[in-house]
Amino acid sequence: MAAxxxxxxxxxxxxHPIKELIRWQITKCSxxxxxxxxxxxxxxxxxxxxxxxxxxxxxNKAEKISKAMRLYMExxxxxxxxxxxxxxxxxxxxxxxxxxxxEDPDSFNQDDIDRAIKYLLPSGLFxxxxxxxxxxxxxxxxxxxxxxxxxxxxxxxxxxYTGKPNYHGLLHDINMKYEHLNATExxxxxxGKMAEEEDKKLFLHGxxxxxxxxxxxQLIEEISPQEYNRFVLVLHRLLKHKLSYKEEEFLLxxxxxxxxxxxxxxxxxxxxxxxxxxxxxxxxxxxTSNATVTVYNNGSGQISINGQDxxxxxxxxxxxxxxxxxxxxxxxxxxxxxxxxxxxxxSGQTGAIRLALAHALxxxxxxxxxxxxxxxxxxxxxPRTRERKxxxxxxxxxxxxxxxxxxLMYCQLLVV
Amino acid sequence: MDALLRMQVLGRIGNIIYRHSQxxxxxxxxxxxxxxxxxxxxxxxxxxxxxxxxxxxxxxxRRTYSITAEQNxxxxxxxxxxxxxxxPANHTIDQEGLFYTVPxxxxxxxxxxxxxxxxxxxxxxxxxxxxxxxxxxLEMIDYIRNSDLNRPVARAIFYGHTGAGKTMSLCHVLHYxxxxxxxxxxxxxxxxxNKRNREIAVSPFKEGRIDLPLDAAEWLxxxxxxxxxxxxELTCQFSYTWSKRxxxxxxxxxxxxxxxxxxxxxxxxxxxGVLMKEVKKYACDKRVxxxxxxDGVNGLYSQCALKTEEKENVLIENVSLVRTFxxxxxTDWSNGFVVCTVDINASHYSTRENHTxxxxxxxxxxxxxxxxxxVQVPIYTDKEIYSCLCYYSDRNWIQHPNGKTDEGLKExxxxxxxxxxxxxxxxxxx
Numbered sequence: 001m002a003a004x005x006x007x008x009x010x011x012x013x014x015x016h017p018i019k020e021l022i023r024w025q026i027t028k029c030s031x032x033x034x035x036x037x038x039x040x041x042x043x044x045x046x047x048x049x050x051x052x053x054x055x056x057x058x059x060n061k062a063e064k065i066s067k068a069m070r071l072y073m074e075x076x077x078x079x080x081x082x083x084x085x086x087x088x089x090x091x092x093x094x095x096x097x098x099x100x101x102x103e104d105p106d107s108f109n110q111d112d113i114d115r116a117i118k119y120l121l122p123s124g125l126f127x128x129x130x131x132x133x134x135x136x137x138x139x140x141x142x143x144x145x146x147x148x149x150x151x152x153x154x155x156x157x158x159x160x161y162t163g164k165p166n167y168h169g170l171l172h173d174i175n176m177k178y179e180h181l182n183a184t185e186x187x188x189x190x191x192g193k194m195a196e197e198e199d200k201k202l203f204l205h206g207x208x209x210x211x212x213x214x215x216x217x218q219l220i221e222e223i224s225p226q227e228y229n230r231f232v233l234v235l236h237r238l239l240k241h242k243l244s245y246k247e248e249e250f251l252l253x254x255x256x257x258x259x260x261x262x263x264x265x266x267x268x269x270x271x272x273x274x275x276x277x278x279x280x281x282x283x284x285x286x287x288t289s290n291a292t293v294t295v296y297n298n299g300s301g302q303i304s305i306n307g308q309d310x311x312x313x314x315x316x317x318x319x320x321x322x323x324x325x326x327x328x329x330x331x332x333x334x335x336x337x338x339x340x341x342x343x344x345x346x347s348g349q350t351g352a353i354r355l356a357l358a359h360a361l362x363x364x365x366x367x368x369x370x371x372x373x374x375x376x377x378x379x380x381x382x383p384r385t386r387e388r389k390x391x392x393x394x395x396x397x398x399x400x401x402x403x404x405x406x407x408l409m410y411c412q413l414l415v416v
Numbered sequence: 417m418d419a420l421l422r423m424q425v426l427g428r429i430g431n432i433i434y435r436h437s438q439x440x441x442x443x444x445x446x447x448x449x450x451x452x453x454x455x456x457x458x459x460x461x462x463x464x465x466x467x468x469x470x471x472x473x474x475x476x477x478r479r480t481y482s483i484t485a486e487q488n489x490x491x492x493x494x495x496x497x498x499x500x501x502x503x504p505a506n507h508t509i510d511q512e513g514l515f516y517t518v519p520x521x522x523x524x525x526x527x528x529x530x531x532x533x534x535x536x537x538x539x540x541x542x543x544x545x546x547x548x549x550x551x552x553x554l555e556m557i558d559y560i561r562n563s564d565l566n567r568p569v570a571r572a573i574f575y576g577h578t579g580a581g582k583t584m585s586l587c588h589v590l591h592y593x594x595x596x597x598x599x600x601x602x603x604x605x606x607x608x609x610n611k612r613n614r615e616i617a618v619s620p621f622k623e624g625r626i627d628l629p630l631d632a633a634e635w636l637x638x639x640x641x642x643x644x645x646x647x648x649e650l651t652c653q654f655s656y657t658w659s660k661r662x663x664x665x666x667x668x669x670x671x672x673x674x675x676x677x678x679x680x681x682x683x684x685x686x687x688x689g690v691l692m693k694e695v696k697k698y699a700c701d702k703r704v705x706x707x708x709x710x711d712g713v714n715g716l717y718s719q720c721a722l723k724t725e726e727k728e729n730v731l732i733e734n735v736s737l738v739r740t741f742x743x744x745x746x747t748d749w750s751n752g753f754v755v756c757t758v759d760i761n762a763s764h765y766s767t768r769e770n771h772t773x774x775x776x777x778x779x780x781x782x783x784x785x786x787x788x789x790x791v792q793v794p795i796y797t798d799k800e801i802y803s804c805l806c807y808y809s810d811r812n813w814i815q816h817p818n819g820k821t822d823e824g825l826k827e828x829x830x831x832x833x834x835x836x837x838x839x840x841x842x843x844x845x846x
Binding site for chain 2: 301309310311316319320323326327330332333
């Protein structure tokens with residue numbers, strides 16, 4: 001490299017036209033040590049890509065453009081021309097496709113394209129991304145960042161040298177907001193107005209922080225899982241602050257609403273019996289037990305299990321199983337329960353009744369409670385059952401003790 | 417400010433000392449206590465403790481804090497649950513569900529051996545023995561009060577589910593009769609004589625009988641504690657010869673026979689027999705009113721697991737104690753009353769499906785007892801269970817603050833299924 005730099009300075013001093021000079025120098029460089037290190041490579045690139053307009057400007061010493069800037073502009077130009085070309089092709093292709101399909105090319109949109117492709121090139125491939133498709137180039141080719149520095153090579157962003165300016169800038173913003181809230185809180189305490197703020201605390205129920213992928217897309221930066229965790233941590237700390245409601249708008253920007261799963265389930269409306277009483281029925285299973293439960297609304301907490309009261313289950317922990325769904329939706333003494341259960345043992349029977357009871361209760365409670373029931377796992381069937389015994393060993397998983405195993409092996413040997 | 421509240425407040429504040437934010441909300445919520453309005457950073461543990469004394473003396477603080485403390489502790493547990501009349505003779509149906517206190521000397525004398533382990537443990541913890549006034553016991557006391565004592569003895573049986581309070585009802589009746597100066601023949605749990613591995617002996621009185629000397633002595637001691645005064649007054653009407661050298665002349669006080677049985681365990685079972693014979697005679701002569709209270713009477717008619725030295729099964733009819741107490745159930749005497757309970761747990765393992773008297777007593781027992789007055793002991797009603805919860809809360813048996821809220825009480829009631837015994841178990845830390 002030193003040698004080539006020397007050549008470069010010598011050539012400069014001979015006052016040849018700069019264009020030729022650079023071409024000469026670069027060819028020499030590339031011939032000498034093309035693959036040696038970054039400086040040379042960039043030199044070569046610089047020489048290869050240098051546009052006419054810049055060449056003239058470089059002659060003017062007052063307006064210097066940094067090498068990095070030049071490099072960036074060149075890349076941007078290539079990219080733009082490529083994208084323009086692709087868009088042109090896309091537009092032509094679209095019209096062509098419309099003609100094939102016999103539709104109006106002007107009103108032919110993306111959905112129509114997808115439909116046409118699916119019709120013309122049917123594919124049985126499982127992976128959807130592997131099937132033939134035609135998308136707008138902006139969707140196909142990844143977006144590129146704007147220039148992060150000016151023509152003089154000075155970065156725009158104050159976090160440029162962290163390597164991930166958007167990400168670190170965001171963290172910095174969040175932290176500044178947190179500090180600001182702290183200061184406000186102190187101020188409020190001093191003025192004795194903090195008590196008014198107590199009940200304004202922000203709760204983001206039914207919201208979730210944006211996921212790793214979305215954040216990466218939003219910031220246009222590669223973010224490691226550790227960095228994402230840090231982001232969540234900092235955001236969470238801001239949310240936990242007493243005055244976080246002041247930053248609600250900011251926090252909502254980085255969270256998305258979660259669709260509750262139980263909304264997808266259809267809830268059966270309560271039936272009405274001959275006495276004009278609302279009731280709902282449900283069945284449940286656990287292990288080998290089957291239960292049918294009828295829940296009557298507006299009751300007094302009476303329970304009948306196979307004709308007996310709760311004394312049917314002797315142990316407290318079995319009664320707790322039945323208590324759980326009732327307690328969760330606060331209906332302990334507000335409904336009457338009639339259950340029939342058969343098969344299995346006591347824990348299976350309680351499990352079956354619990355499942356049926358939770359399902360039957362759904363008819364009488366609001367969606368929030370149903371969601372709570374679901375999150376508590378009360379609407380999910382427990383699929384575990386007894387595992388069969390395997391031949392050659394004493395249990396489902398249990399192996400014979402070593403001694404017995406040896407004797408068995410010995411016997412087998414004798415037989416053979 | 418009294419020392420107790422001060423300690424309480426200091427203790428409570430000590431718990432939350434490490435949580436500045438919580439402290440601020442607890443102490444500073446809109447109250448003007450200038451001493452405590454400090455910036456959170458200067459809120460160190462030491463300075464806090466230093467300022468506590470002055471704060472606690474602050475009038476405003478004291479008022480607000482003591483009021484909130486009271487509000488927290490009494491949610492729906494605001495019933496009156498105590499009956500201040502401790503004489504069971506005065507109890508009426510109006511006092512149903514209330515707890516009356518058995519004086520400790522009465523408890524030690526009459527009920528100490530009578531009750532199950534759960535209640536005796538509670539008596540120890542609560543430092544008092546309280547029995548709930550319930551309908552079955554009141555009904556039974558009413559029967560006893562109105563019975564015609566000149567006629568052959570009436571028999572009555574408490575029955576009900578396990579843990580429903582049969583024994584406690586019996587205790588209530590027992591306390592009533594002892595206060596009325598009846599002679600009490602109380603058998604706490606005859607079913608335990610049927611258990612295996614007891615010390616047995618061949619009866620010196622008759623061939624083929626089996627004695628339980630230790631159990632008999634234990635019972636004699638119990639009998640003596642319950643009836644010391646009466647036993648001193650009454651004297652033997654017959655004379656007995658125990659052996660060549662030992663004999664009892666007629667005219668000696670009955671307590672001497674008890675003491676003899678206690679000192680000579682060999683004759684303890686015979687002493688029990690003799691005493692019962694004498695007691696019956698006195699009752700028939702109208703000298704004394706006799707209450708026979710047998711807890712788990714079906715234990716006298718179930719199978720016996722005892723074995724002789726030759727490994728032969730002992731027939732329950734041959735156990736002398738059982739024979740003696742079976743005789744008391746007959747109607748061949750008067751001026752007395754027989755109160756029994758039947759309990760599933762007193763029966764043999766194979767016969768525990770039903771809690772009704774006919775099933776538990778079996779054919780033999782039922783024929784002896786019939787006719788009798790059945791009194792069912794039901795599980796708690798809502799009124800009774802809330803009274804009981806108030807009592808437990810008062811005695812700090814329910815300690816967790818959530819246990820005293822309405823939701824907590826509902827859970828406790830649900831789990832206990834209104835059963836008194838289960839309620840006590842649920843409320844205790846398992």
